[in-house]
Amino acid sequence: MIDSSTSLLASQRHDIVRFAMGSPANEAVPIDLFREIASSRLGADSFTYGATEGEPELIDALVDYLSTTSEPTAHDRVVITAGGMQGLDLACKIFIDPGDLVVVESPTYTNGSATAASYGAELLEVPLDADGLVVDALPELVSAAGRTPKAIYVIPNFQNPSGTTLSAKRREMLVKLAHDWNCVIIDDDPYGLLRFSGEDVPGFQCISPLDPLIFSVRTFSKILAPGLRVGWVDVDPEIRQYVINAKQAMDTCTNVPAQQLVAEFIKRGYLSTHLERIRFVYSERKSAMKHSLMRSLGSRITITDPEGGFFLWLTLKGDDAAISSTALFEIALAEGVAFIPGAALSPSGRFDDSLRLCFAASTPSRIQTGVERLTRSLDLARRAPYPGGAERHGSLT
Incomplete structure (x- = not known):
């Protein structure tokens, strides 16, 4: 499901805020240093x-x-x-x-x-x-x-x-x-x-x-x-x-x-400096996603609060919990935001009321745009609900 979702994402031609892929931000890759090293080190x-x-x-x-x-x-x-x-x-x-x-x-x-x-x-x-x-x-x-x-x-x-x-x-x-x-x-x-x-x-x-x-x-x-x-x-x-x-x-x-x-x-000696820089960047982006989600969705969700890494986990609450995140993925993609549905992250297809969001790859302003699109997608799904689909078991809070 992860691979099929990302393949579907790659085929899209409209603007999409990409919360799906667990990948570093393009601007976090030290490309200038790589070029410098390649020109001086790589040989026969x-x-x-x-x-x-x-x-x-x-x-x-x-x-x-x-x-x-x-x-x-x-x-x-x-x-x-x-x-x-x-x-x-x-x-x-x-x-x-x-x-x-x-x-x-x-x-x-x-x-x-x-x-x-x-x-x-x-x-x-x-x-x-x-x-x-x-x-x-x-x-x-x-x-x-x-x-x-x-x-x-x-x-x-x-x-x-x-x-x-x-x-x-x-x-x-x-x-x-x-x-x-x-x-x-x-x-x-x-x-x-x-x-x-x-x-x-x-x-x-x-x-x-x-x-x-x-x-x-x-x-x-x-x-x-x-x-x-x-x-x-x-x-x-x-x-x-x-x-x-x-x-x-x-x-x-x-x-x-x-x-x-x-x-x-x-x-x-570049690695230590690079890690310091990207830790700061990812901390800023995690905070931006957390605050955007709570402003836009508040009591409709619970989220984890990671101290590092790339991801947080969102679980739908109340009436929204009846929405299948697998079905929501297609609505959200059309609205211009992508994530990984929870059922794709369980071998038995659990957690269809949850989704994985990657904060690492998007700037704070893009994160705000993506959360607005996700909120709009949930509102659309509530007005025309899709069947629940996968079995649900114990969500994280």
Whole structure:
């Protein structure tokens, strides 16, 4: 549904405020610095095959940079990937067999859960609240499933789509359950470096250092540019060779020029400054969306209030809750605003009274325009309501 919605969006020819795509703003991409680096760094050695585990200069630069953060790592733990999605695919390829139970958040990033399903996993949806995955609910749900999970797929920071962050207490509980069940935590964190308010929460690697059951997936797609298709995984050294072997069979190596570009960007000290700038930009845009929504829709909705990342989650209330956000998508598109319907963010099609809004890609003035168009779309839907459609389960507030 995410891919079909974005394909439909790409075919439109009228002006659309794009709250749908989880992509950085065009103006947030450091294109001038990329041009500068490309002109001075890229050469003949940039256009041949590279090492499957990644260009040594990028691994060196990444390890050096991460040593200044709350999640340092080591060379023998890192493999460079073709974006975060390849990291998720590698995790599922290594750990998941047909029929295995995999825990996923509900709602979740369904391209991630779909990757697990493509390897034959049975998905167990577990609800979220304001503190992220409701870990307390897991033992009972797993018991009802009749077997323990092989993996737990979780987006701990500024979760896609809800914007919520998993609390430190729940992270600790989740690690304990993973050890009780001998299952891997697939720690998908594209947004952790994009915190613009609040306090950092210790990551899984900090809570349980050198833990072979933690498979961490990271990407430059959200902090630099998705078109680079450069990410990395951070895994136990004994797992790393399996990752390299699996990746070798996929694509031989990640795009070498893009790796060299990112490596030089980090080595020149640009990454820290860039992150400071975009955190400020995204904080401003989140506030603009929050205030615009509350002015225009107020008591008709509830929204989450993320402290970082790209997204907030809107749930319809009262009479509006009878409107299918899947049906609303087509009305809104005609009115000039796009979002992702809630049902597209649940493997079983839940949350049809909710929608995901990306604040990162639009300026505050465009956000105001988009919210006005969304409000008009809801008013049109109320006057000519569409059938509800998908099943609804526990919305986030």
